[in-house]
Each structure stands twice: as structure tokens, then as C-alpha cells.
Amino acid sequence: MxxxxxxxxxxxxxxxxxxxxxxxxxxxxxxxxxxxxxxxxxxxxxxxxxxxxxxxxxxxxxxxxxxxxxxxxxxxxxxxxxxxxxxxSFHNYLGRAIFTYGSEEQKQRFLPPMLRGDIQWCQGFSEPGAGSDLANLRTSAELKGDRYVVNGQKLWTSGAQHADWCVLLVRTDKDAAKHRGITCLLTSAKAPGITIRPIKISDGAPETCEMFFDDVEVPIDQQIGETGAGWRIAMTVLAFERGPGDIGMIATFQTALRRLEGIAAERGLLQDPETRKAIARVYVIGEALRLNVVEQLSQRNAGKPPGPEGSVARLLLTKAEQAMRTLELELSGAAAFTEPGDTSFASYLRSRTISIFGGTSQIQKNILANQVLGMPR
Known part of the structure; x- marks a missing residue:
């Protein structure tokens, strides 16, 4: 090709x-x-x-x-x-949920300001006890007249402290099979009854948040898709989140690797066999990721939407980023802990979270085993 x-x-x-x-x-x-x-x-x-x-x-x-x-x-x-x-912003994959499943009125209302950056969005999917097992979510929405009343909690909601709106998964049928009783709503992140608390991750940055919903009212015209169709909408969002959009991260990765090669050269380490081996290993993983993403991009251009095979890129991205940040920490040595301006230890800690965000590595492997390789559960 x-x-x-x-x-x-x-x-x-x-x-x-x-x-x-x-x-x-x-x-x-x-x-x-x-x-x-x-x-x-x-x-x-x-x-x-x-x-x-x-x-x-x-x-x-x-x-x-x-x-x-x-x-x-x-x-x-x-x-x-x-x-x-x-x-x-997250507009690229969250917006697809709206223009794929939303009404014409919802598309005209939300999509242009989303593109302009007038409104920022967050993704209210994961919960305590329902992160990787998303279908186990318990945040409920009860229809009362022309609006839903939402109660529950969301966790690991990246960027919620800056968001104006949230794409929210709720359980509307407690008696249905867990994948079928879920509905997708669009709610203002500033609606009465919503409390947002930033969470500092391992490097000290408030990267993500928890959200609490206490009798939050959401008009029924802010439901996207059919009642009970939330799981299908969520899978569309996650497929695009894990898929070829990561090519931007590949360029960032390549830029960072070139910087590390320069640091190794300045310190006279490029002749050290172990350093050379570590740099080569990071490069090879990154190149495997790049080629995989290009292949997925080719499939999309041929009319095939992102699917479960996007989990391959997600796994490779995790492996590449963690390998590079481990190399960066080793190159910094003691300076990582003694020099105030050295960020290598913080970068190393942040890289550990990549194996969790967007679905854990274990979940990605299960998706590939079940949905790509056809292995039994």
C-alpha cells in the first residue's frame, strides 16, 4: 500500500x-x-x-x-x-457522538460553537467501580415530565474543571441488561446540582476530576440518540478516541525522542551500548505505533469506521511513552530529584497513567482477544 x-x-x-x-x-x-x-x-x-x-x-x-x-x-x-x-480540545471525538446520533436541532445548536471553541466539553463516562467495566455504571436518570433528574457520580473526568458541557452516560432502565439500560445526555457542566472536584494525579497536576450529580435536571431535548442506546454511542466515541487521532501524539513522541538523543550526545553517552540499545528500543516501538496508525488511517479513508483494532494503537502508545519516559529518567540520573527545573521524574509518573486513561491496557487486550481474534471469553 x-x-x-x-x-x-x-x-x-x-x-x-x-x-x-x-x-x-x-x-x-x-x-x-x-x-x-x-x-x-x-x-x-x-x-x-x-x-x-x-x-x-x-x-x-x-x-x-x-x-x-x-x-x-x-x-x-x-x-x-x-x-x-x-x-x-476533545471536540473531534465527542462531536462525532452529536453529529452521528443527535437531532438536526442539536447539531446546529452544539457543533458550530464546539468547533469555534466557544464551549468546552468533557466526557462523563467512568465511575467508581465502573471505569474499565463501563457497562456497570450506576449514575441514574429518572424521567419526570419533560426532563431527566440525574443522581450519581463520575470519576476520572478529564478537563471537567474547564468544561461548559458534558457528554454524559446514565442508567435509565435498572431492569434491562447492563449494556442496554444506558442513555446518553448532554448537560451543562455548570447546571445546579453538579459539583466538580479536581484530582491531582501522580505528577501533582489536576489532570482529571470527579463529578457529583445531585438532582440535576436535564431537559429531554438534550438526550442524543434513542433511550437505551447509550452503549452504542459510547463505543463510537471510544473508537475515535483510541484511533488514528493519536498520530499527533506520535509527532510529539518523535520530537521528544530527538531531544533525548541530543541530551545523550551532550553527555557523551551515545557510545554507551546500553544507552544506544535503550534509544533504539524506544525508536522501534514508536515506529511500530506510527505504521499501525497509518494503516488505520488508510482503512478510514477507504470508508471503514474505527473499530476494536484501535486498541492495538492504544497499547503501542502506552508502551512507547512509558519506555521513552523511563529512558528520560535514566538519562537525568540524580538531577531528576535534585534539580528544581528537571521534569523527568514528573514525566515518568505521568506516563504510568497512560495505561489507565481511555480504558486500561488489560481492557484493550480483552477487546483484541474477543472482538479481533475471536477468542472465547
Whole structure:
């Protein structure tokens, strides 16, 4: 299969790269010290990308997108990773839940402001006791007249402290089979009865949150899809979350690996066999990830939506990131713990969480065993 870009795609890559030279924020990590500053930065960056014509590239034109193939989305993410810009919001995969299953009114209401960055979103899926086993969720929604009343708790909700809206999974039928009694709602993250508490992960950053719902009222016109269809909607969201969008992370990974090679060279370690072996191992894992994602991207361009095979990329990403951060920590040595400006230990701790976010590595292996290889449960 020929993975080379055609003339139009190469021209687009050149345009993105030239635009980033002028518009990409510099020193943004130093300028955005607090969570509030980082949240504001992400909103500004989303709007800047939108005004540059680089948001919603593969979305339908009628909902504010550009109607291009997934390749253009991948090229953009690749160049953003190379330029080391702030991440873009969760709109790309959460928005698909709305334009795939939402009503026309919901699409017109939510999708354009989502693309512009006017509203930020979070994903209310996981719960205590229902993270990897998502179908075990217990947050309930009882229909009373023209609105649902929601009670329960969500956990590991990334970015909830900055979000305006939440794509929320709730149980609407306690007697149905656990995969069938789930419904998907769109709720304001600032609705009365919602309490959001940031959680600091191992590196000290409040990356994620817990959310509490106490008699939260959600109008019935903010339900997307049919009642009880929440599981199917969730699988659509997760397939896109775990799939080819990770190509931006690959570029970030490659940039970080080049930086580590430079550090090893400065310290005279490139002639050390063990250091060379460690760098080569990280490179090989990263290259396997890149080729896997390109293959998935090719399948999407051929009309095949992301499926369970996306778990391969997720596993490879975890392995690559953890191997690289272990190498970074080893190169830093004692400075990782004695030098205030050395971030290698924090990066190492953060890499451990990758095997949990978006579904644990064990769950990814179960998905591949059951749904790809056809092995018995």
C-alpha cells in the first residue's frame, strides 16, 4: 500500500507548517502556570486554529466542518505535534457522538460553537467501580415530565474543571441488561446540582476530576440518540478516541525522542551500548505505533469506521511513552530529584497513567482477544 501523500495533501501540510511558524504559541508552558491559565490558553488556541481554517477538517460542511478526508486531520495533528503546540480540545471525538446520533436541532445548536471553541466539553463516562467495566455504571436518570433528574457520580473526568458541557452516560432502565439500560445526555457542566472536584494525579497536576450529580435536571431535548442506546454511542466515541487521532501524539513522541538523543550526545553517552540499545528500543516501538496508525488511517479513508483494532494503537502508545519516559529518567540520573527545573521524574509518573486513561491496557487486550481474534471469553 502506498502511504505517500498526494500533491493536495503535501500542499496542505506546507500550508499548515507555514501558518504555525507565524501563529503557534511559544513558551506557552512557562506562561500558563495555573490550571485556569492553561484552560484559557486552550480556548484561545482552539479559536486561533478555527479562524485559520484548521478545525473540523473531516467534519461535514453543513455543521461547520470542511468535508475533507481523515488524512487532512492526521496531517494537522502531525504538524501540531512537531511544532509542540498546546493540545486541541476533545471536540473531534465527542462531536462525532452529536453529529452521528443527535437531532438536526442539536447539531446546529452544539457543533458550530464546539468547533469555534466557544464551549468546552468533557466526557462523563467512568465511575467508581465502573471505569474499565463501563457497562456497570450506576449514575441514574429518572424521567419526570419533560426532563431527566440525574443522581450519581463520575470519576476520572478529564478537563471537567474547564468544561461548559458534558457528554454524559446514565442508567435509565435498572431492569434491562447492563449494556442496554444506558442513555446518553448532554448537560451543562455548570447546571445546579453538579459539583466538580479536581484530582491531582501522580505528577501533582489536576489532570482529571470527579463529578457529583445531585438532582440535576436535564431537559429531554438534550438526550442524543434513542433511550437505551447509550452503549452504542459510547463505543463510537471510544473508537475515535483510541484511533488514528493519536498520530499527533506520535509527532510529539518523535520530537521528544530527538531531544533525548541530543541530551545523550551532550553527555557523551551515545557510545554507551546500553544507552544506544535503550534509544533504539524506544525508536522501534514508536515506529511500530506510527505504521499501525497509518494503516488505520488508510482503512478510514477507504470508508471503514474505527473499530476494536484501535486498541492495538492504544497499547503501542502506552508502551512507547512509558519506555521513552523511563529512558528520560535514566538519562537525568540524580538531577531528576535534585534539580528544581528537571521534569523527568514528573514525566515518568505521568506516563504510568497512560495505561489507565481511555480504558486500561488489560481492557484493550480483552477487546483484541474477543472482538479481533475471536477468542472465547
Amino acid at each position: 502506498d502511504y505517500r501523500e498526494n500533491a493536495e495533501e503535501l500542499a496542505f501540510r506546507t500550508r499548515v507548517r507555514e501558518w504555525l511558524l507565524v501563529n503557534a504559541p511559544t513558551n506557552w508552558r512557562e506562561e500558563a502556570k495555573t490550571e485556569e491559565q492553561m484552560g484559557a490558553l486552550h480556548r484561545r488556541w482552539q479559536r486561533t486554529l478555527y479562524e485559520g481554517g484548521f478545525v473540523g477538517l473531516s467534519w461535514p460542511v453543513e455543521y461547520g466542518g470542511h468535508g475533507l478526508t481523515a488524512t487532512y486531520e492526521a496531517i494537522l495533528n502531525d504538524e501540531l505535534g512537531r511544532a509542540d503546540t498546546p493540545r486541541i
